[in-house]
Amino acid sequence: MQLNRLVAFHKTMGDPTRIRIVYLLSKGPLHGQAIAGKLGLTPPTITHHLHKLRDINLVYTRREKNTVYYYLNEKIILHQAVTLEKIISQKEELEEMEQDYAYRKKVLDAFIQTDGKLKSIPAQRKKKLIIFEHMVKGLKKGVKYEEKEINEYIKNFHDDFATIRREFITNQYMYRENGIYEVNPPEMWAKIE
Amino acid sequence: MQLNRLVAFHKTMGDPTRIRIVYLLSKGPLHGQAIAGKLGLTPPTITHHLHKLRDINLVYTRREKNTVYYYLNEKIILHQAVTLEKIISQKEELEEMEQDYAYRKKVLDAFIQTDGKLKSIPAQRKKKLIIFEHMVKGLKKGVKYEEKEINEYIKNFHDDFATIRREFITNQYMYRENGIYEVNPPEMWAKIE
DNA sequence: TATCTAATTAGATATATATCTAATTTTATA
DNA sequence: TATAAAATTAGATATATATCTAATTAGATA
Numbered sequence: 001m002q003l004n005r006l007v008a009f010h011k012t013m014g015d016p017t018r019i020r021i022v023y024l025l026s027k028g029p030l031h032g033q034a035i036a037g038k039l040g041l042t043p044p045t046i047t048h049h050l051h052k053l054r055d056i057n058l059v060y061t062r063r064e065k066n067t068v069y070y071y072l073n074e075k076i077i078l079h080q081a082v083t084l085e086k087i088i089s090q091k092e093e094l095e096e097m098e099q100d101y102a103y104r105k106k107v108l109d110a111f112i113q114t115d116g117k118l119k120s121i122p123a124q125r126k127k128k129l130i131i132f133e134h135m136v137k138g139l140k141k142g143v144k145y146e147e148k149e150i151n152e153y154i155k156n157f158h159d160d161f162a163t164i165r166r167e168f169i170t171n172q173y174m175y176r177e178n179g180i181y182e183v184n185p186p187e188m189w190a191k192i193e
Numbered sequence: 194m195q196l197n198r199l200v201a202f203h204k205t206m207g208d209p210t211r212i213r214i215v216y217l218l219s220k221g222p223l224h225g226q227a228i229a230g231k232l233g234l235t236p237p238t239i240t241h242h243l244h245k246l247r248d249i250n251l252v253y254t255r256r257e258k259n260t261v262y263y264y265l266n267e268k269i270i271l272h273q274a275v276t277l278e279k280i281i282s283q284k285e286e287l288e289e290m291e292q293d294y295a296y297r298k299k300v301l302d303a304f305i306q307t308d309g310k311l312k313s314i315p316a317q318r319k320k321k322l323i324i325f326e327h328m329v330k331g332l333k334k335g336v337k338y339e340e341k342e343i344n345e346y347i348k349n350f351h352d353d354f355a356t357i358r359r360e361f362i363t364n365q366y367m368y369r370e371n372g373i374y375e376v377n378p379p380e381m382w383a384k385i386e
Numbered sequence: 387t388a389t390c391t392a393a394t395t396a397g398a399t400a401t402a403t404a405t406c407t408a409a410t411t412t413t414a415t416a
Numbered sequence: 417t418a419t420a421a422a423a424t425t426a427g428a429t430a431t432a433t434a435t436c437t438a439a440t441t442a443g444a445t446a
Contacts, residue, residue, distance in 0.1 A: 006206075013200075044436075047395085067392065078282075089219075208404080
């Protein structure tokens with residue numbers, strides 16, 4: 001079982017309006033306005049929630065004339081609802097549990113000396129990105145840096161600042177405009193598989 | 194089944210760190226620092242999550258010397274995890290679904306005229322609070338009102354502004370200091386059963 | 387094609403919350 | 417009683433998100 005799927009499922013069900021919608025749909029399909037009416041909310045709000053429910057595959061739609069009917073995909077609930085139970089009774093394994101952090105730590109320990117400098121730049125992409133993330137975390141968000149400043153910062157880790165600076169850009173850790181650098185938000189960073 | 198409990202359970206499980214903690218504890222009790230270490234987070238963060246897990250009765254603690262061990266309350270998971278499943282397969286009823294809104298609407302329709310004025314102040318506490326909530330929603334949050342302004346506002350609904358103004362205070366819809374009034378945040382409002 | 391209805395998107399606002407550092411509290415023990 | 421270790425609390429920051437109104441899109445039909 002994947003951690004992400006499980007979290008997404010529970011997060012989605014962790015809202016009273018969405019539970020209400022699921023409950024309504026469990027009695028049969030309804031269209032948007034009907035749901036809005038029954039719950040005393042506006043159509044945009046219902047759209048918002050239905051998007052989330054669709055993201056986890058919990059509802060699907062069918063169009064009739066001008067009206068979109070929403071159907072509950074009961075199988076998903078029946079399946080997901082008991083996943084947690086299986087996990088804690090050791091009937092199922094969860095990926096990415098300790099592993100994630102433990103692995104990062106191993107990589108950081110392997111490539112970073114006690115003085116904070118890199119022993120080398122990892123050749124494996126996955127490891128390299130872990131190192132880069134670590135380095136970028138030392139920069140302030142929202143601050144505009146000169147290229148010279150970035151170079152100086154990187155030199156604290158490794159002499160080949162030019163290569164690393166370039167990698168920061170290509171892997172979207174940073175953003176550059178007219179020679180000014182700024183840290184990107186984490187969701188833009190290259191994905192570590 | 195109560196809506197609130199169900200939502201709280203899923204909301205709590207809708208976070209990767211908490212799922213990780215639950216997973217770790219499913220293999221046996223651990224103390225705070227151990228959890229923090231395994232997940233690469235600081236003790237305060239772990240405390241934060243353990244509070245949430247304790248709120249829904251999912252973990253309990255036992256002290257040994259200086260160290261607090263956290264135990265998983267498996268029963269709760271085994272029970273809650275399948276609740277949703279039961280609900281959608283109609284094996285269990287959910288309170289407060291449509292009911293909630295429908296009932297409010299009925300009360301509002303019953304006591305408020307088309308011009309927005311109250312026909313009367315409901316005698317039943319439950320209904321009265323619904324009316325008060327409705328009235329208070331017309332006031333701005335964070336704005337300081339003179340008593341005179343409040344009176345004027347209430348007169349839009351009913352002549353007996355003094356009684357209603359007093360009820361706003363006793364039921365915690367508003368807060369008064371030195372004759373200045375301000376709307377309280379909704380979580381302080383009197384609870385409608 | 388013009389018009390109606392349902393749905394969605396865009397954008398704003400308010401609230402919640404995950405995480406951290408620093409400070410404080412609690413308990414054990416030398 | 418003084419010190420050390422573990423936990424918690426306080427406070428700050430950043431991000432996410434539930435809801436609304438207004439504007440737009442999509443589809444149906446006269």
